[in-house]
Amino acid sequence: MLIVQKYGGTSVGSLERIEAVAKRVAKTKDEGNDVVVVVSAMSGETNKLIEYANYFSKTPNQREMDLLLSSGERVTSALLAIALSEMGYKAVAMTGRQAGIKTDTSHTKARIENIDTQKIERKIKDGNIVVIAGFQGITKDGEVSTLGRGGSDLSAVAIAGALRADLCEIYTDVDGVYTTDPRIEPKARKLEKISYDEMLELASLGAKVLQTRSVEMAKKLNVNLVTRSSFNNNEGTLITKEENIMEKPVVSGVALDRNQARVTLREVKDKPGIAAEIFRKLSDSNINVDMIIQNVGHDGVTNLGFTVPENELETTKVAMEELDASKSVEYDSEIVKVSIVGVGMKSHSGVACIAFETLSKEGINIEMISTSEIKISMVIAAKYGELAVRALHSAYNLDG
Ligand code: ADP
Ligand code: ASP
């Protein structure tokens, strides 16, 4: 078999951990498989690099950020290859560029356009374990790019897809995908299987166990994706097609997204073209707007509220100042988004009601709501985030 294994930050968080990973990789190779490994930076490393940059600037140059951030993964990939060689295995480390990972030019959240796998394939053929630095690629202009936070998951899935690997294993610090973040709710249960669509929603709503775009890519390329722990040998969670899952609970999981901030524009002119102008500006600044609420207009003006990722708030402020679209602008980063997800919702009514009642019983005010076929999201005050997750987890009978 050809197996792609990705090891996240905590899995390579120290030299001892890298040694443990080397042993796991070696064992997979010994069992007769070809192995391609994708690694993250040591845990905390990427955050530290961002802090370094923020010491000088709140809105640092994105090109330079990519050069800076890609360095963390370079370190771990080289160290793992060195460790494997020392154990007597043929191993070669590669950066994103060396691995042929071509991306578009949107620095710090680049999209993979294609992967030229020739070099990887040649190295595998020569008997090497190929170790690739995750989270990074190269633009058509030869600039280093990174794939957004948690992007090593995407590197692994994209490489697995391009190589038509038999399996892509994402090794992390939890046994698999749980009904909610087990750090918030110890009663969370591990799911044996979850559909691509549900995982996609959970990930995009804050369950960082898998990066959103990696799930999107896995679905598109039909990658056999498994998440499991690098700290034990427990069975993980299989992310697969909906038809491969027999039992479909109404609600499969609860997610919490802390990386949220709200922008409120007061007294925006209530006339055609204003919303277009505002959201065009945000889109040109590469900001991902999520929930949008426009109040009923009054006296030719209205209020407009929307949410953006908290780490894009500074860029949002710059964009709003340039636009000058309203009388005043308020920013609030003391909010979070809590969501419930389940394919079973499609065929059940009254699911949303339970969520609203549950939060009301806890005295939590819902400030914004959005729904889709398989999810319900609510914006609430940040201080209630974990309480809301636990209450919803219990209300939908997910407690183990
Ligand atoms: P890595 O560094 O290996 O990529 P991450 O920290 O990105 O690991 O993701 C793993 C973390 O995701 C877990 O430690 C857990 O706290 C969190 N998490 C959030 N939601 C879930 C969930 N539904 N199931 C499992 N883990 C979750
Ligand atoms: N090191 C990067 C991050 O912390 C990418 C990753 O770990 O997947 O976001």
Ligand code: MG
């Ligand atoms: Mg991650």
